[in-house]
Amino acid sequence: MFVKLGATLIDTDVVAREVVARGEPGLAVVSAEFGPGVLLPSGELNRPALRSLVFADDAKRRQLEAILHPLIRSRTRAKLAELEAPYALVAVPLLIETNFGELVDRILVVDCPEPLQLERLMRRDAIPKLEALAILRAQADRATRLKAAHDVIDNSGTTEATRRQVELTHRRYLDLAARRARQL
Known part of the structure; x- marks a missing residue:
């Protein structure tokens, strides 16, 4: 919804896919650490196999995060440096x-x-419920996320209600970006 209003979005899930694409160093490190079972015959990452492996074992999940997070952070930082938009949203599940x-x-x-x-x-x-629960357990709980938030959009209602909240937040972010630009 923000993108339809002209906002720039950097989705770190997309960045995570980029850093383990075929030919990327991240894929080589992941396959070396977790074995050939995490690769498809095409040489691409077998996401379901890797997801099942790491969400069944916290140590393996942390090992994967230690490999990927620095790569994702670095590429995200580079994308932000290239932007000329008033503001950008960086979608980060973790x-x-x-x-x-x-x-x-x-x-x-x-x-x-x-x-x-x-x-x-x-x-x-x-995915099945147990796998989804394991994924959610790896994330901060709702109370922790809400405590860290400067802004909250409740998307449990209608699409229209969410859209109105997005529009208000977008206008607020444009205003904040304009004020910041004047200070520079």
């Missing part, structure tokens, strides 16, 4: 847990009740 907050001025949490979050994750990724 913002609180990974200290990616250092890259941003404000933290916006898009919130919904945990049962709805679980349902949406299962539907979006077509």
